[in-house]
Amino acid sequence: MPQLPSCCGLIVIGSKQPVPLKGITVDVQVKGFVADVSATLKYKNEEEKAVEAIFVFPMDEDSAVYSFEATIEGKTIIADLQEKEQAQSLEDRSHWKNATDSNAHKTYDEAIKQGHQAFLLEECESSADVFSCNVGNLPPGQEAEVTLKYVRELPLEADGAVRFVLPAVLNPRYTPKDQPISVTATRPQVPIGEIPYTLSLSAHFQSAYGIAKIECNCATSPVEYTNEDKTAAKVSLSEGHKFERDVELLAYYSEVNKPSVTVEAGLVSSDAAKEPKSGSLMSESVAMLNFYPSFPAAEGPTNRGEFIFVVDRSGSMECPMNSEPNAPMRIQSAKETLVLLLKSLPLGCYFNIFGFGSNFESFFTESKEYTQQSMEEAVKMVNEMEANFGGTEILRPLKKIYDTSGRPDHPRQLFLFTDGEVGNTKEVIDEVQKNSNNHRCFTFGIGEGASTSLIKGMARAGSGISEFITGKDRMQTKVLRALKCSLQPTVNNVSLAWSLPSGVEAILLSKVPSAIFQGQKSIVYAKLQGKVETEADGEFCLQYTFKDELLKNTIRFPLKIEKVERPTIHRLAAKSLISELECGKDSRSEEMKKRILETSLQSGVISALTAFVAVNKDTKTPLEGPPVRRDIPAPSNYGFMCSGGARPVAMACRRPPQSKKMATGAGANHWRCFGPPMKCSANASKSAPVAAYDGMPPPIVMQSAVIPAAPPSVPVEETPSFVKLISLQNADGSWNLNPEIFSILGISEQEASKKNPDQTKDSSVWTTVLAVIWLHSSCLDQREEWELLEGKAISWLKAKAGSSLDQFVRAGNELLKSSVDPKVFGL
Structure with missing residues (x-):
């Protein structure tokens, strides 16, 4: 692979060539904690020659991509999931790590050479959250749509929100020395606000326990409940939305921390050729276990660690x-x-x-x-x-x-x-x-x-x-x-025990978590092998040792198995198993590769060793000559947001100040750059993409172009008052008498001294009581940030103030005109 130029640029700026990607339409179906997503990319070639459009985009690594299809002139072509071998044939695809001429790529390349239209979707082997979609031999004036579908688990935020994110931003990934340049470093980037395609998104949410509200970080239509009990709702992005930032949707359900089990029946096909292999993951019932481990609260945080x-x-x-x-x-x-x-x-x-x-x-x-x-x-x-x-x-x-x-x-x-x-x-x-x-x-x-x-x-x-x-x-x-x-004290010996009807065996498809934490959701997938009676019940028990005590969390569930059109749980289980195998110690062994391939091809879920490919052999007139390559640009967070947030008019380059302790080496020669790249010396191609922001080789000498001053800085938000207060706290949890503290509390030092109920005691006791009362009366919404240090403060107060603590608390409430409950102090 030719070495990318060491140009003193920050990011690649997309060329002024027409961009064949015109819009993206996304439909999201969320049921509980699982999202099923269908994304359609609409292309149109407005050039005079056939083009090959290449779109590199981010996706959450837990996404199980299970379908890829293309529609041209009313005809839909379903892509096949095919094996990739260890290398690829085309030089300009050499950034896909360790790949050569493969089944999928061979099919795609040969179709392009023969003048047919072809479509390719694959996962980057070096990172499971980067995908590439190739639309090849799109004739002049023709339109095409490609649709990919995937499912994924949704995380639960601390405030109880179920979080769905459609990622847009794919920052250049830093490439260490002697490693192949990352595909993200060669991807065209454009400034925020200049994305040449739009996004249309509609999302439907369902929860058996009711939906309290839905929030979004982008402009949307009002949330519409689609039934009377508010267990279903939908929302859409405003029309004409530019896909220049991640889209985040937060759904608040009425009940989220309830353990649950979902069992999905194995697939049965009317086509014998498509019938899943007996004993395979897709032929058997699969269970998804959602559990929230609970154990006794510790008396206090351990001081060991x-x-x-x-x-x-x-x-x-x-x-x-x-x-x-x-x-x-x-x-x-x-x-x-x-x-x-x-x-x-x-x-x-x-x-x-x-x-x-x-x-x-x-x-x-x-x-x-x-x-x-x-x-x-x-x-x-x-x-x-x-x-x-x-x-x-x-x-x-x-x-x-x-x-x-x-x-x-x-x-x-x-x-x-x-x-x-x-x-x-x-x-x-x-x-x-x-x-x-x-x-x-x-x-x-x-x-x-x-x-x-x-x-x-x-x-x-x-x-x-x-x-x-x-x-x-x-x-x-x-x-x-x-x-x-x-x-939290370490939870040990985590295991899962089953109680199932005779003839039914549970085979784990994902690991039981080796460490669990209070209030953290965990998901485990298992295949239920054997004949399952629909009226029977099953039971699983998560057990673990906590402080030398054996604890058990048991859930009994009906083995009510419903046949579904979309085997969502099976696909998520397949993705989980593939991820386990790919991240295992023997992931590069032939045996593991065989298991990954079998799981991927049987389930239809893409992996690093497989790719979706579709060929339209009904092209009326095969095209001659290679198509013109067009890389689809993406929004960039760099250059136009860095160092102040304002977009600079021209580029400025300078060496960063070095840390006094930093050793000489690669970091000493690193340059920081702002704004669009300038022309470099003759050593670099003018049309070649510019290297990524972080950690590229030292820049070559610039041409005689004038380097303007660095972009003006933009003031950042002021440090919150409670953060200023915390910065003054001692390691033992106390606060010393300090004029700055009283400024934050909004009282004078003289007034505080006068109201001190016990002038004979250390003034730190009075100051610490006031600080804790103020945190509770003024910053309760941020308590999660100061709860631990508050615990230290109260422990210190109990040891220092003794029986007079109650007196200090009453005086503090009076002085700060607050009504903090003495129970906060353990009284």
């Missing part, structure tokens, strides 16, 4: 969190989150912070005990952090961490923050998996375009949880929720 926070400091972290005016920069939000984490840690634990980019550094040579001094030292360094480390080398700091021995009796908890753009996703996940016995991994994808394969894959491999922070989400809320999970 080693907490390692790994923070992305690559250039892309200087992009805003969202496209709203004055949105905070990603790095600024990460810094604020780190301060909250540091304030929330329990005394007696150990911690360290790593920053990574093209290189990496750690605050301390080894994890330090959490004390007032070490916390102050870390907070100071956090406030000095910048997004100035170049690329996104996640693997190297991980290896450094894993090569360092952990501390006895202090279980290691790894928190990783990144905007998730790497080209070696599989290697990173493998490294986490290899070390899964000695740590738990919690991951956070920041901003639109974060790789779902990376973020979810690392958390799954490390028995942790993953979160995505997009739109107006506060990073702090989701991260502090994960910290609470990490502070």
Whole structure:
């Protein structure tokens, strides 16, 4: 593959050639926690020559794509799911990792050479959340539609919302040295607001427990309930919507934390040739188990643990969190989150912070005990952090961490923050998996375009949880929720036991989670092999050890099996099994590849080893000569949003300031660029795509074009008052007497001193009581962010104030004109 030019550009700007993709129509059917999606891409060739349109787009890695078809001149062509071999034939497809001439590609390529129309849909082998759709030999003036269908599980947010996202943004994935350039680096990008195609989306929601409301981050029609009991509703995007940002729909059901079992009958076909093979996944009934493990609340968070926070400091972290005016920069939000984490840690634990980019550094040579001094030292360094480390080398700091021995009796908890753009996703996940016995991994994808394969894959491999922070989400809320999970005592020996009618056997298709957390939903798929009587009942029991006590969560369910037209549960189970096999330790063995292929081809669900291909051999007049390639552009979060959010008129390039502690290396030569790329020297092709933002090779010398000043900065939103208050808290949970605190509380220091009910006691007791009362009376909506540090404060108060605490609370309520319940303080 020819090396991409080391041009000093930020992103690829789409050419002014006509774009054959005119619009996308999406129909979403949501039943409970499962979405069945049909997306139709409408093409029209307005050029004088035949074109091959290539559209590279993101999709959540848990999506099970099960259908692909094309419609030309009223004729529908159903695509076949075919095997891909290890390499591909065409040079310009060499960015699809480890692929050669394959069955699917051979079919597609030969059809194109013969002048027929052909269509190809495939998953990028290096990352399960990137797909490519090829529409080949579209004649001048002709229209075509391609429709892909997929199903996926929907996550549950902390506030009870069921979340559906249709991703639009596919940021360039950083490619480590000596790795093939990621396909995302060559994809054309256009500024926000200049997408040349529209999106039409309608969504239908169903929930047996009722739908309280539906929210969307884009303009929509009013929500319409389609029945009287409000168990069904629909909503649509406003007409003419530009697909320039992720579309997020949040549905609030009346009841969401109820365990459930769904059993789906095996497929029966009237066509003997299409009858599923006996004993295969599609021929047997499949059960989907939704459970919410519950166990006794711990008396308080354990003070044992080693907490390692790994923070992305690559250039892309200087992009805003969202496209709203004055949105905070990603790095600024990460810094604020780190301060909250540091304030929330329990005394007696150990911690360290790593920053990574093209290189990496750690605050301390080894994890330090959490004390007032070490916390102050870390907070100071956090406030000095910048997004100035170049690329996104996640693997190297991980290896450094894993090569360092952990501390006895202090279980290691790894928190990783990144905007998730790497080209070696599989290697990173493998490294986490290899070390899964000695740590738990919690991951956070920041901003639109974060790789779902990376973020979810690392958390799954490390028995942790993953979160995505997009739109107006506060990073702090989701991260502090994960910290609470990490502070829970470890649940061990998780297993699943079945009680089924005679002759029926349950065979797991997905792993039982190795770690479970209070209030976190888990899904397990199982094949029910054997003859199932419709009137019979079944039972499963999730059991585990918690603090040396064996606990059981049992659910009894009727084996009422209904035949369905769309085998949704079977497809989700097939996707889950494929993902398990692809992420397993022996995923590259011939035996595993055979199992992946069998599961994919039998279920019709795409995998990294298969692709959908359709050929229209009824072309009236076969076309001559190769078609003109047209890459469909996509919205970009970079260049036009970075460093202030405003779109600069021209490009500015400069070296970033370097960290004092940063070692020399790749990061030292990294350039940050703003705006559209300028012309480069003769060493680079003018028409070649420009390399990705994070971590590309050092730029070549620019032509004599004038480099204007950097774009003007845009003020970011002010730090919330409660965050300012928290930043002043001590490691033990107390607050010292400080004029800044009283400014936040809205009272004078003299007034506070005068109302102190016990002048003989340490003034920190009075100040801490006032701080806790103010948090409850003024910032209750943000309690999830300060609940842990409040717990530390109250524990400290009980030890220091003793029997006089009640007196302090009454005086504090009077001074702050509030009515906080003394029970908050354990009184």
